[in-house]
């Protein structure tokens with residue numbers, strides 16, 4: 001049995017562990033933190049259960065496909081419910097737009113805002129469906145080691161029909177005029193970490209995922225997904241070592257023979273690094289074994305980081321639903337403050353998740369659990385005073401928009417920002433979501449899933465293919481484990497001939 005060491009226990013590391021164990025390897029996951037799950041950890045305080053990272057469960061088919069690979073279903077580990085409405089947007093002037101789960105109702109909402117837009121939405125979503133299916137079948141499960149992987153008729157003709165050289169911004173505006181509809185249609189690509197004008201319209205597949213497939217929630221919180229994966233990995237024979245910081249990948253003769261950790265040195269036949277790519281390269285490898293230089297990283301476009309507040313309120317806030325987007329300020333200015341001229345935002349858009357609207361387990365009865373998130377540029381100076389200033393502003397804006405006061409009812413508050421991402425996850429510049437999915441950072445142009453100098457070292461996670469987000473992390477783990485198994489098979493074959 002070959003030994004595979006996996007560095008990091010986020011979604012990508014857990015996924016890689018399951019696939020590597022299924023292939024018959026002896027797998028150990030090494031995690032620096034005391035809890036598994038990486039950016040998707042949770043904490044419990046004063047009766048409130050806070051998910052620390054992802055809160056949008058989109059693309060349920062990818063999760064289901066993942067569990068099906070092992071003869072299981074997501075339902076074996078958690079109860080998934082479809083949210084209705086999926087989410088709401090607060091605009092200026094007390095206006096809100098709720099996105100119903102039922103697509104026919106959504107067409108009506110569009111038509112009531114802009115005449116003729118229901119038919120346009122049908123066309124938009126049908127093109128999105130084509131891109132989604134083509135992407136899932138032809139693109140995202142590839143290791144992206146060479147453009148030749150994409151050189152076949154189906155892929156090329158699919159990509160040609162996918163508006164790859166048009167931006168999401170101009171694509172959306174060619175369908176809709178009303179600024180509220182434009183904001184709604186541009187929002188899902190914000191998950192990809194760049195401004196809509198810099199994201200290829202191929203990614204309108206995200207609209208299909210968000211609006212046609214819908215928004216889901218695992219009862220008990222997003223951590224249920226992590227626990228389910230951990231449980232499944234353990235049943236496949238994977239071992240986990242928490243509080244086990246990896247400090248070195250020991251390379252000789254172009255092979256990673258072992259890793260040095262806080263709990264000793266562990267021999268490895270292959271290593272899969274799911275910790276942040278930059279950290280693995282710059283801190284765990286000697287210079288001659290790195291794929292990329294510091295200059296390479298400094299020139300990459302990173303997805304935003306974020307300022308988060310976990311808040312417990314001892315009353316109900318009527319106007320909130322599970323997912324709430326506060327788009328009541330100028331998105332152009334905020335996005336420039338993230339990407340073009342990085343600085344703390346002057347008047348930011350923000351997002352509020354209120355899972356207590358759906359789940360009685362996450363807050364005491366009669367209370368609300370709030371997760372407030374402001375996207376900010378990576379690499380900013382982050383101080384307690386700055387965080388507090390934003391907190392006061394955001395709560396005031398929420399009170400105004402919701403027509404309710406609750407600042408006096410806040411009984412728990414904790415902030416989380418750039419310095420925490422660096423400290424907890426070794427995140428380059430405190431990034432939250434990895435690299436942006438711009439055209440110049442797509443497929444082969446992303447940091448490679450394979451180390452080019454160390455034959456048995458592979459990478460996985462949001463900084464390599466296919467990109468940021470939980471579903472891509474599950475896929476990334478699968479691709480990386482396949483590459484590791486392929487390598488191990490090839491050396492076994494060499495040894496027997």
Ligand SMILES: Cc1cc2nc3c(=O)[nH]c(=O)nc-3n(C[C@H](O)[C@H](O)[C@H](O)COP(=O)(O)OP(=O)(O)OC[C@H]3O[C@@H](n4cnc5c(N)ncnc54)[C@H](O)[C@@H]3O)c2cc1C
Nearest residue numbers: 008010011012032038039054055056246275461462469470
């Ligand atoms: C606030 C926030 C909100 C998000 N919201 C959503 C959402 O709603 N929907 C969605 O789909 N996605 C969302 N994302 C993105 C998604 O959570 C991530 O893309 C995904 O979880 C990344 O998984 P990963 O395995 O690549 O990395 P990580 O989760 O970061 O895992 C890497 C692991 O490596 C460990 N590690 C680092 N260095 C070492 C070392 N030296 N030794 C040992 N271990 C080490 C880290 O502790 C960590 O556990 C969100 C992310 C954040 C931060």
